[in-house]
Amino acid sequence: MNRLISIFYWFSLGAVLCFITLPLIVVVAASLSPTSAVTLQPWEWTGRWYADLWSSRWLDPFLASVKIATVVAAISGVLGLFAAYAVVYERIPGSDALMSCLLSPLSVPQIVKGVAVVLFLSMIGLQGFLGTPALIAAHVVLALPFVTRMVATSLANFDANLDRAAQVLGASKLQRIRLVVLPMIKPGVLSGVTFAFIISFNNIPLSVFLVRPGDSTLPITVINYLEYSLDPVLAAVNVASMAFILAVIFLFEKIGGFSAQLHGGSK
Amino acid sequence: MNSLALDLHPPARRRRTLTWFPFAALSPSLLVLSVFFALPMGMMIGMSFTQTETFSPTLDHYQRFFTDGLSIAGFCRTALMSLLVAISVTVLGYPVAYFLARSTTRWRAVVFALALAPELAGVVLRTYGWLIILEDRGFINDLLLHLGLISSPLPLSKNLFAVVVGLTHVVLPFGILSLMTSIQGIDPNLERAAQMLGASRLAVIRTIVLPLSVPGIVSSMLIAFTMAASAYATPALLGGAGFKVLATMIYEQVLFYIDWPFASVMAMSLLLMMLAISFVGVRYESRRRSRASVSSGGER
Amino acid sequence: MLASICLTVSGIGSESAAAETLIINSYGGPYEGIIRERIIEPFEKRFNIDVVYDAVGSAQQDYAKIKATKGQPGFDLVVMTASQSLQGCKDGLLEKLAPTSIPNLSALQADLAAVAGECGAVHEVQYLSLLYRTDKLATIPVSWNALVEPELSKRVILPTFQNIMAVYLLEMMSVTNGGDLIDNVDPGFDAMAKVSAQSVGFEQSSAILESYLREGSVWAMPFWNGRAQLMVDEGLPVDYISPKEGTIPLVATLNIPVGAANKEAARKFIEFFLEKSSQEAWVAGYRVGSARGDISVPDELKDRQLTAGPDGDRLHLPDLLRLQEKLPEWAERWERDVVPNAR
Numbered sequence: 001m002n003r004l005i006s007i008f009y010w011f012s013l014g015a016v017l018c019f020i021t022l023p024l025i026v027v028v029a030a031s032l033s034p035t036s037a038v039t040l041q042p043w044e045w046t047g048r049w050y051a052d053l054w055s056s057r058w059l060d061p062f063l064a065s066v067k068i069a070t071v072v073a074a075i076s077g078v079l080g081l082f083a084a085y086a087v088v089y090e091r092i093p094g095s096d097a098l099m100s101c102l103l104s105p106l107s108v109p110q111i112v113k114g115v116a117v118v119l120f121l122s123m124i125g126l127q128g129f130l131g132t133p134a135l136i137a138a139h140v141v142l143a144l145p146f147v148t149r150m151v152a153t154s155l156a157n158f159d160a161n162l163d164r165a166a167q168v169l170g171a172s173k174l175q176r177i178r179l180v181v182l183p184m185i186k187p188g189v190l191s192g193v194t195f196a197f198i199i200s201f202n203n204i205p206l207s208v209f210l211v212r213p214g215d216s217t218l219p220i221t222v223i224n225y226l227e228y229s230l231d232p233v234l235a236a237v238n239v240a241s242m243a244f245i246l247a248v249i250f251l252f253e254k255i256g257g258f259s260a261q262l263h264g265g266s267k
Numbered sequence: 268m269n270s271l272a273l274d275l276h277p278p279a280r281r282r283r284t285l286t287w288f289p290f291a292a293l294s295p296s297l298l299v300l301s302v303f304f305a306l307p308m309g310m311m312i313g314m315s316f317t318q319t320e321t322f323s324p325t326l327d328h329y330q331r332f333f334t335d336g337l338s339i340a341g342f343c344r345t346a347l348m349s350l351l352v353a354i355s356v357t358v359l360g361y362p363v364a365y366f367l368a369r370s371t372t373r374w375r376a377v378v379f380a381l382a383l384a385p386e387l388a389g390v391v392l393r394t395y396g397w398l399i400i401l402e403d404r405g406f407i408n409d410l411l412l413h414l415g416l417i418s419s420p421l422p423l424s425k426n427l428f429a430v431v432v433g434l435t436h437v438v439l440p441f442g443i444l445s446l447m448t449s450i451q452g453i454d455p456n457l458e459r460a461a462q463m464l465g466a467s468r469l470a471v472i473r474t475i476v477l478p479l480s481v482p483g484i485v486s487s488m489l490i491a492f493t494m495a496a497s498a499y500a501t502p503a504l505l506g507g508a509g510f511k512v513l514a515t516m517i518y519e520q521v522l523f524y525i526d527w528p529f530a531s532v533m534a535m536s537l538l539l540m541m542l543a544i545s546f547v548g549v550r551y552e553s554r555r556r557s558r559a560s561v562s563s564g565g566e567r
Numbered sequence: 568m569l570a571s572i573c574l575t576v577s578g579i580g581s582e583s584a585a586a587e588t589l590i591i592n593s594y595g596g597p598y599e600g601i602i603r604e605r606i607i608e609p610f611e612k613r614f615n616i617d618v619v620y621d622a623v624g625s626a627q628q629d630y631a632k633i634k635a636t637k638g639q640p641g642f643d644l645v646v647m648t649a650s651q652s653l654q655g656c657k658d659g660l661l662e663k664l665a666p667t668s669i670p671n672l673s674a675l676q677a678d679l680a681a682v683a684g685e686c687g688a689v690h691e692v693q694y695l696s697l698l699y700r701t702d703k704l705a706t707i708p709v710s711w712n713a714l715v716e717p718e719l720s721k722r723v724i725l726p727t728f729q730n731i732m733a734v735y736l737l738e739m740m741s742v743t744n745g746g747d748l749i750d751n752v753d754p755g756f757d758a759m760a761k762v763s764a765q766s767v768g769f770e771q772s773s774a775i776l777e778s779y780l781r782e783g784s785v786w787a788m789p790f791w792n793g794r795a796q797l798m799v800d801e802g803l804p805v806d807y808i809s810p811k812e813g814t815i816p817l818v819a820t821l822n823i824p825v826g827a828a829n830k831e832a833a834r835k836f837i838e839f840f841l842e843k844s845s846q847e848a849w850v851a852g853y854r855v856g857s858a859r860g861d862i863s864v865p866d867e868l869k870d871r872q873l874t875a876g877p878d879g880d881r882l883h884l885p886d887l888l889r890l891q892e893k894l895p896e897w898a899e900r901w902e903r904d905v906v907p908n909a910r
Contacts, residue, residue, distance in 0.1 A: 005468040013362045023396030082292035090289035107541040109497035109514050112534040116307030118635040127639040137303045157452025202389050213590045213621035213642040224595045224622045238392040508727045508769035522628050523729045
């Protein structure tokens, strides 16, 4: 029986991983295919679409996206950490209602948020703010609920006895936050920040309305290109940007994994 | 709306030495959310009750929503699609999340990267990948035709099935991460202890892991549902003109017909759908918790 | 006289100043490559103005952006169509253009220029053509009703209603089957329901529509004649016709949003684009028609392009403002009566 369960577990794990990777394999094959007809025969593959990437046409939007995503990840990471701390750990009055407020942007489709921001800013006469600043703000609004939720989940699962123990042993509040709470919720915060980066980097629906002409992000450039041409350079762009994000995640996971080992050892 | 805030073990009677600090910590978030979310949304909601030309109050846009037939159909399609995505994301995500939460081998990093991979590829390309796979002349149909299992292509694309597959793929990383965070919070010693006391794997899963990870399951389903319901690009590309959901219809109203009041009416309906779903989640969660506290109270 | 002095003065001004910038919102794909080479680069050289080219959005999307920002969308010049030009003029969101500041406007044929109203400078005209595979169809189609012939069963691809091609096709099916352009479109919807039953589905993007014909799984579809001509030029086994019932022109325009930052540079660009030599370069490159009657057109394009105004009986011109108003209603009807018939 145990054996059966374990076979089933490994099988389902493998099946899900196949499901996840299948379309990506297709896309990679597309990026290597000489024409827009995808071929799975490696001897026909070519790298020329990747060579095309080294031009300002793709580099400029890429750099713009990296810049925006970094700022968004930093801002929403700090804001989300503070917010979850205040609501979940401190349980300030009305914390449930406040948590609902913090998560409410999740319930609104992005396109509506985007249009609402554009209309609002132009109605109060701040058209000049549209473009990258408004784009960053809108992305923060988008990412913040995810960050807050992730930090909140790890705070909620956090073993309060540790905190109480520290308190009994005479630790001050700031010491407890620094030495007990923060290390425990670090994985949650790191996942949140990573997510914020990815969400911003890949965003389309908000960006469509908020990018300033000449300052376009990578996904927007891609969908515009897709509108007119199906050539495999698009697949190459996405494979390249995926490789980039993978590197970013490995970086974060390295930090997170390190800390996890640390407090695993301290138990 | 949120289940997590309820799932606390508040540290008993802590001294409130820094009472101002939590409020200060919260205020930047609230400020950003009010300027770039609440106020703009409020304006759009106002718009949904306003005559376009004269700015006088009206319910016309709502009346149109309920009577044109298409909007209600779109609403039902959205609900069905999101529910299916929420279920499939949670079911498919669970084994991966469990592995990520428990594994200490070097494979963990590999699986972690693979689990997040769909999110990295960008919505357009993933959807494009699925199109190539599911199309009438796509991989699956090609293979089946080749093997002689079917005589004409199966309708795998441009329908509910394709959209659910594509969206499950899009949302899966989010489901996995919230499940993983929750499973990580379960003390592995509980499982070890149960196994040492002779519980079978199945019993351990059924009586320890699953019940303790309910917050993660609920939050995974909530995330999946809300993300699916508001996704645009995937339903647009994989559902095509034959499977329109509210998000696609809102997009059209905004970007094509420039009918913002009607777009806000549709957005309101989507919002209410999500609030209703979240409410169900919260109710479920609080019932579960009150049951749990009763039984643990009895033991003490 | 005054205008020419103004022009001279502003010309001097721009030469002495450090390079100005002009942000143009237009289209991507083949359009972008051709406009860069044939229009933008010569323009930059002559006026010492840096052009920032932005390919974001379709015409209708651009207009939504202009409306949302109350005329300050961040670009100085936008390529749209006569529909948005009229609408934008009515809403006060687009700058009025006059021959006093843009002399070449008066070189355009009056009837074509009038289609776009006061706020749009017509820089190209195309028409809705019927594109088909020459290697698959037994006979050359002559009528819009070829789309409902049994020969094309499951061999047609259609644009979604958000693509203005669908609207124009609906109108031509209406005219072909006894209806008209605006008030009696019932025959059009009936016919489109049949075409939809023939189709393999709907696609939004021109690039994707085009790919179906390219790979040969689909044998016919409506398409702008310029894009169709580019496919013919590539040597694909395709050709296109203007069916005997006539067709509807797509009048493309250059517009300046009222809140543009560099209006003067934008006017210079319009003036430059409408010059005889630029129009000739554009017509030869993008395979479209021009609103200027005095340009020389490559021989192979002469009888395939629109050169005259909408007075010819084969050209139907709907009232574009009324059409804009009808769109929401028609869109609902399209969803109800046309879309469900596909597959």
